[in-house]
Amino acid sequence: MALRLYTYWRSSAAYRVRIALAVKGLQYEAVPRHLLRDGGEQRRPEYLELNPQGLVPALEHDGHVVTQSLAICEYLEETHPLPPLLPADPLGRAAVRAMALAIACDVHPLNNLRVQQYLRGELGQDDATVSRWTRHWIDRGFVAFERLIARHTGDGRHCYGSSVTLADVFLVPQVYNARRAQLDLSPYPRLAAVVQHLESVPAFAAARPEAQPDAE
C-alpha cells in the first residue's frame, strides 16, 4: 500500500499524524505544502480538490483521501491496529479521545495560522496582543490537561496508562507550539514531565518539525 502525507513541517496537526505513522512503523511519502508561500499552497485549487477545508494534513492511501488529523489517526488505528494508540476498554478509549480533543478542539484551532491572520488583519491587533491571545488559550487548555494527566497517567511518563496513546500524540505538538509562543511550562509539571519523556522516544523524535525535509 502507498501512503502519501500532505504536510508542513511546522503544522502541529501534521506533526500529530507524523507521530502516529512513526509509532506504527508506517513508511510514507511526504508532500510538503507551504502554508505561507504565495498566500498558502494549501489554498490552491488542486489542493482544495483533495481537501476542501484547505488545511494540512491530508493522507492519501491508495488514492483515497482522509482529512482531519484525528480522523486520520483513527483510520490508521483501524487499518493498522498494532501497536495500539487507544486502550482496549470503552472508558479508557473515551478518556484518551477526550484528552486528544481537549487539544484538537479547545486549544489548537484558536491559535491556528488563519486565526492569527484574522486577528492581525480584520481586527487590527498587534503582535503583543496576538501573543497574549495565543498563550491564554494554551494555558487554559494546559491547566485542564494537567488535571487530566493526574487522573489518568500510570507512570508519570505518559498521559494515560503506561504506553503511548493518542493523548500523547496530540500533546507533544501542542507543547512545540507553546514553546514557540514562549509559554512557561512550569505551572504544568506533570505535563512537562510526560513531554520530556516522549521527546526521547524515537517515533516522536523522527516526527518533530526540525527533522522534516521541508524544515527551514
Next chain:
Amino acid sequence: MALRLYTYWRSSAAYRVRIALAVKGLQYEAVPRHLLRDGGEQRRPEYLELNPQGLVPALEHDGHVVTQSLAICEYLEETHPLPPLLPADPLGRAAVRAMALAIACDVHPLNNLRVQQYLRGELGQDDATVSRWTRHWIDRGFVAFERLIARHTGDGRHCYGSSVTLADVFLVPQVYNARRAQLDLSPYPRLAAVVQHLESVPAFAAARPEAQPDAE
C-alpha cells in the same frame, strides 16, 4: 445502567450528545448547568471535579465520567452499537469523522461563549465585530462542508450515505448556531437541504434546545 448528562439547552456541544442519545433510544437524566448565571455554573469547583475543562457536556455512566462531545458519541457508539452512527468501513468512518471534526475543531471552538467573552472583554471588540467574526468562521466551515456533502451524500438528505451519522449529529447544532448569528444559508444549498430533512426526524426534534427542560 444509569446515564446522566450535564447539559445546557443552548450549548451546541451538548445538543450533539442529546441527538446521539436520542438516535440510540437511550434514556438519561438531564442535569442542567447554566453557562451564564453566576459567572457560569460549569466553572464551579464541584463541576470542575467532574470535568476539569469547565465545559459542557459531560456524561456520567454508572459513576464514570466521559467528556468532550465527540468522545462521548464514540463511547455511545462502542457501548450501544445500534443503530450505528458510523459506517462499517474504515474509509467511510474516516470521512464521517472528518466532517464531524470540521465542525467540532474548525468552526465551533472559535465561536464558543468563552471566546466571545474574550473578544468583548480583553480585546474590547463591539457586538458588530463579534457577530462578523462568528459568521466568518461558520461561513468558512460551511463552504468546505458543502463540498464534503456533495462528495459523500447518498440521498441528499444526509451528509454521508443515506442514514444518520455523526456528521449529521454535528451539523444540525452548528446550523442552530448559524441561525442565531443570522447567517444566510442559501450559499450552502446541499447543507440546508440535509438539515431541513434532519430537523423532521424525531430524534433530532427531541434534542433541540427549545425542547429541553432548562430552555428559557
